[in-house]
Amino acid sequence: MNGRGSELASCQAKWASGMRKGFIGVLIWLGLLASCNGEPTYSGVSFVTYNYTPWNLEPVRLSDASGNAASSSTLAAGGGGGRISCCYTFRGTEFTVKWSGGDPDLLRKHLIDDKFEEVMFKKEATVHFPAAKLPDGDGSLILELHIYPDEHMELALSRNLTGQVRIPIVETTRWLYGKYGAELVGYENATQVKNVLAKVAKQAWMQYRIEDAEDMRAYMYLYFVVASDFDKDAEIAAMLNDAKRKPGDFGRKIADIPESTLARIKAKGAPAGDKNV
Numbered sequence: 001m002n003g004r005g006s007e008l009a010s011c012q013a014k015w016a017s018g019m020r021k022g023f024i025g026v027l028i029w030l031g032l033l034a035s036c037n038g039e040p041t042y043s044g045v046s047f048v049t050y051n052y053t054p055w056n057l058e059p060v061r062l063s064d065a066s067g068n069a070a071s072s073s074t075l076a077a078g079g080g081g082g083r084i085s086c087c088y089t090f091r092g093t094e095f096t097v098k099w100s101g102g103d104p105d106l107l108r109k110h111l112i113d114d115k116f117e118e119v120m121f122k123k124e125a126t127v128h129f130p131a132a133k134l135p136d137g138d139g140s141l142i143l144e145l146h147i148y149p150d151e152h153m154e155l156a157l158s159r160n161l162t163g164q165v166r167i168p169i170v171e172t173t174r175w176l177y178g179k180y181g182a183e184l185v186g187y188e189n190a191t192q193v194k195n196v197l198a199k200v201a202k203q204a205w206m207q208y209r210i211e212d213a214e215d216m217r218a219y220m221y222l223y224f225v226v227a228s229d230f231d232k233d234a235e236i237a238a239m240l241n242d243a244k245r246k247p248g249d250f251g252r253k254i255a256d257i258p259e260s261t262l263a264r265i266k267a268k269g270a271p272a273g274d275k276n277v
Contacts, residue, residue: 025266041093042143042157046086049145051075052167052205054198054277055121057101062145062178064090072145074174077104078169078198084161085246090143095127097145104195122132129155149202167211169201170194176220184273193224207231214251222254226262227269235261 049060049072054079063069068090073083099121127145134141139159143242146166147153158164165171173194177184187193197220204210204219208231222230230236239245239253266272 024210030200041089041091042141043088043089044141046092046140046142047088047145048072048081048084048086048142049075049147050081050165051077051079051147052149052169052198052201053101053151054078054146054149054195054202056102056104056107057147058120060145060147061098062090062143063098064092065094066091070143075101077195078084078173079203080165080168084142085142085218088143088145093129093131093193095129095155097125097127099123099147123151125153126153127153127155132157134160140216150246151207167201167205168213168216169198171213171219172201172216173197175217176224180221180225186270186273186275196275197224203277210250212247212251214248216251218230218251222265224273226266227272227273229270230265232269233265236265 011212047062047070049057049062049114051057054077057072057075059074060072061069062071064189070085070088070090072085077084092228100120102120107116107120110119135158137159139161143155144158144160144164146156148154149167173190175181176195176197177187178192181187181190184193187196200220201210201216204216209218210216210219222236239250242249
C-alpha cells in the first residue's frame with residue numbers, strides 16, 4: 001500500500017473508532033447499554049423513591065446483583081416522592097431493597113429514649129425488573145422505586161421529575177385540610193391529618209384499590225367528615241365492591257349522592273376521622 005493509501009486507511013480507522021465512541025456516548029446519555037451477557041445496563045440514571053405506606057422511612061437503599069447501589073432521602077409517611085439523587089449505574093433485572101422505618105407517632109414518642117430502635121422495623125425485599133423500553137423524550141433517565149401500601153415494590157423508568165405519584169396521599173391531604181379543616185375534629189394540623197390519612201389510604205388501597213385522585217378525595221371525605229365506618233353502609237359498599245367500577249366512578253357517584261344519604265350514614269356510623277386505624 002502506498003503512502004496515500006495508508007494515510008486513507010488510517011483516517012478511516014480513526015473515523016470508525018470515533019463513530020463507535022460517539023455511538024456509545026449517545027447510548028450512555030440515553031441511559032441504556034446492553035451488557036455482555038445480554039442483560040440491561042442503565043447508566044447515568046437518577047433515582048427516586050415514592051412512599052405510599054403509612055410509615056416514616058429512613059433512606060431506602062436499592063442495589064443490583066453486581067453491587068451497584070443508590071439511596072433515597074428520608075421519606076415521610078405517605079409522602080409520595082422523595083429527593084432525586086444522581087447519577088448511578090445499574091445492571092441486570094434483579095434488585096434488592098433494604099429499608100427501615102416505623103409509625104410516625106411512635107417514632108416521635110420515643111425520639112429521645114432508648115426505645116427508638118425498638119419501634120423501628122428493618123426489612124429487605126427483592127424486585128424483579130425486566131428489561132424495559134426507554135421512555136420517549138430527551139430528558140435525563142430516572143429510575144423510580146414505588147413502595148405500595150401492602151409493601152410490595154415496583155420499579156419504573158421515566159424522564160419526568162413531577163407527576164409520577166401513583167397514589168395521591170399528599171395531594172388529598174392538602175385538599176381535605178384546605179376545604180374541611182374546620183370540620184376535622186381532634187386534628188391540630190395538616191401533618192396529623194396526613195399521618196392518619198396514610199393509614200386509611202392503606203386500607204382503601206388494599207380493600208378497594210382506591211388510587212384515582214377523585215376516588216381518593218371522595219373516600220377521605222366520607223372517612224374524615226361523615227363517618228369512619230362509612231363503607232359498612234350497604235349503598236356505599238355496593239359502589240366500592242362493584243366489579244365494573246372504573247377509576248373515578250366512585251368519586252363521581254359520591255359527588256352526586258343526596259345529602260339525606262350522607263346524613264343517614266353520619267347518624268348511624270362511627271365518629272368521623274377515627275385516629276385508631
